[in-house]
Amino acid sequence: MADARSAGLRMSGEQRKALIMKVAAELFDTRGYSDAPMEAIAQQVGIRKASLYYYFPSKDALLVQMHQEMIDLIIDAQQHRLDEGGMGPRELLLAIMTDLVSLMETHPGHLRVFFEHFRELPDTVRDEIAGKRDRYLQMLVDVLDRGVAEDEFRVADPRLTALAVLGMCNWTYQWFRPGGERDAAEVARYFYDTLLGGIGDGQHA
Amino acid sequence: MADARSAGLRMSGEQRKALIMKVAAELFDTRGYSDAPMEAIAQQVGIRKASLYYYFPSKDALLVQMHQEMIDLIIDAQQHRLDEGGMGPRELLLAIMTDLVSLMETHPGHLRVFFEHFRELPDTVRDEIAGKRDRYLQMLVDVLDRGVAEDEFRVADPRLTALAVLGMCNWTYQWFRPGGERDAAEVARYFYDTLLGGIGDGQHA
DNA sequence: CCTACCGATCGGTAGG
DNA sequence: CCTACCGATCGGTAGG
Structure with a gap:
């Protein structure tokens, strides 16, 4: 409960999805779609990469x-x-x-x-x-x-x-x-x- | 001498470089820089991927x-x-x-x-x-x-x-x-x- | 939402 | 200009 990720606010599914979209848009913008790894999106959201696939299929x-x-x-x-x-x-x-x-x-x-x-x-x-x-x-x-x-x-x-x-x-x-x-x-x-x-x-x- | 690649015309270094640039531009255009593999450029030029590095360092x-x-x-x-x-x-x-x-x-x-x-x-x-x-x-x-x-x-x-x-x-x-x-x-x-x-x-x- | 992990792709190098 | 090959990255999955 005291790990790095718990520092992020608890969010509803919809809130989390919106945050993921926002972070993804920023990274696709600055690095480009192919050069923005899911790993980087996850890090900036504050969750693990695999967890992104709980919210989005791909x-x-x-x-x-x-x-x-x-x-x-x-x-x-x-x-x-x-x-x-x-x-x-x-x-x-x-x-x-x-x-x-x-x-x-x-x-x-x-x-x-x-x-x-x-x-x-x-x-x-x-x-x-x-x-x-x-x-x-x-x-x-x-x-x-x-x-x-x-x-x-x-x-x-x-x-x-x-x-x-x-x-x-x-x-x-x-x-x-x-x-x-x-x-x-x-x-x-x-x-x-x-x-x-x-x-x-x-x-x- | 009768392999697939020999079908291509023999070219001077400058001609070969120009052809590589042309093919690369087409592929970067249609697929995007990161999604256009050197392998695909080489294929379309008619040489092996490693041979591209004879003409361009990267x-x-x-x-x-x-x-x-x-x-x-x-x-x-x-x-x-x-x-x-x-x-x-x-x-x-x-x-x-x-x-x-x-x-x-x-x-x-x-x-x-x-x-x-x-x-x-x-x-x-x-x-x-x-x-x-x-x-x-x-x-x-x-x-x-x-x-x-x-x-x-x-x-x-x-x-x-x-x-x-x-x-x-x-x-x-x-x-x-x-x-x-x-x-x-x-x-x-x-x-x-x-x-x-x-x-x-x-x-x- | 996590740990552990795989399969595939790819830029580039060694050595000729 | 080729054969053979490596190291690293990455999207995605298994299983919980």
């Missing part, structure tokens, strides 16, 4: 859950807005961009894992996540299409523009660190303003 | 060379333009964006390796590459600053705008595949036009 399962959580979160956020109604294309675009960049604050580590460890997913799950990714891209394209239809946006190729938007926002996982000068919402807003207004000085167009 | 060395080649290539391209002179900020911006997206065509596999396997680099090399990356970012910021000074661009925060540009262009490694509808130069040009002109319909700003 290392893959950790990766799978991270992917499902992330993609469901952003899809649901946008779907919720559409269901509610009342938002115009500009507001919807800003909301999507803010969702994406904010993941850097709400889910540290997860974004890198989501983008860089997609191919390590088991085949069936990978297909499922790929489908959801496509669906999310389409949601963004829909917003752009609607903006064009309502004379709010000028967009020649909505899919390419959507990929540009995703590029700006998702790329933040490479450089954005919470606690910096600007928070996620400010960065999203800056990108949104840049995209809407452009950086070209009109008189030289 | 697996790390392959990764290091890929990083050095990539970053030097884009830095040199921009530096060359600056040395030549005569290009305005708009032309320079488009040239940088085209350089980046074009790497998807000229160096298949390398771009993903460059962005996703930076942390696997040995410490000293990682610091060196990080310095060069900073330098490249600064080159882009310089172009934006100059554009502002010459009344060609309107940019509130050049560093953030530079990160948006890098996001759009670098993110292509996630979706762009050579041989599609648009080639790299067209994608870069589209992103450039989108960034310069913006997607907002002026009358609603």
Whole structure:
């Protein structure tokens, strides 16, 4: 009862699972999925490696859950807005961009894992996540299409523009660190303003 | 003389090294650095695993060379333009964006390796590459600053705008595949036009 | 949630 | 450029 592990708080199964996920996300982020041993996750959680298998059936399962959580979160956020109604294309675009960049604050580590460890997913799950990714891209394209239809946006190729938007926002996982000068919402807003207004000085167009 | 390997062409050391690099880049791209065994590289090259160590001292060395080649290539391209002179900020911006997206065509596999396997680099090399990356970012910021000074661009925060540009262009490694509808130069040009002109319909700003 | 342990993989080396 | 081989790591299991 007085060993190293008992120093950790007693936790419910759900709490323990959440802690394991958090630690795993951090380690997958910093070391990479294949280079983050289950042993290291266990140590940082304060239990033995074999005990991880009481909570999760495999290392893959950790990766799978991270992917499902992330993609469901952003899809649901946008779907919720559409269901509610009342938002115009500009507001919807800003909301999507803010969702994406904010993941850097709400889910540290997860974004890198989501983008860089997609191919390590088991085949069936990978297909499922790929489908959801496509669906999310389409949601963004829909917003752009609607903006064009309502004379709010000028967009020649909505899919390419959507990929540009995703590029700006998702790329933040490479450089954005919470606690910096600007928070996620400010960065999203800056990108949104840049995209809407452009950086070209009109008189030289 | 009639074994499986002799089917491969006899090559000079330099040719063999180039082939190993090409195969390694493909495998690091599709499987990931840690999950691409030297055995698989050797097989695809048509030699034995141990023979790879005749050409390269370690697996790390392959990764290091890929990083050095990539970053030097884009830095040199921009530096060359600056040395030549005569290009305005708009032309320079488009040239940088085209350089980046074009790497998807000229160096298949390398771009993903460059962005996703930076942390696997040995410490000293990682610091060196990080310095060069900073330098490249600064080159882009310089172009934006100059554009502002010459009344060609309107940019509130050049560093953030530079990160948006890098996001759009670098993110292509996630979706762009050579041989599609648009080639790299067209994608870069589209992103450039989108960034310069913006997607907002002026009358609603 | 633990102790004990295995099977497989893999980067790299010896010696030619 | 090859054959033969080793040391270390790691995901996962048995059994409690």
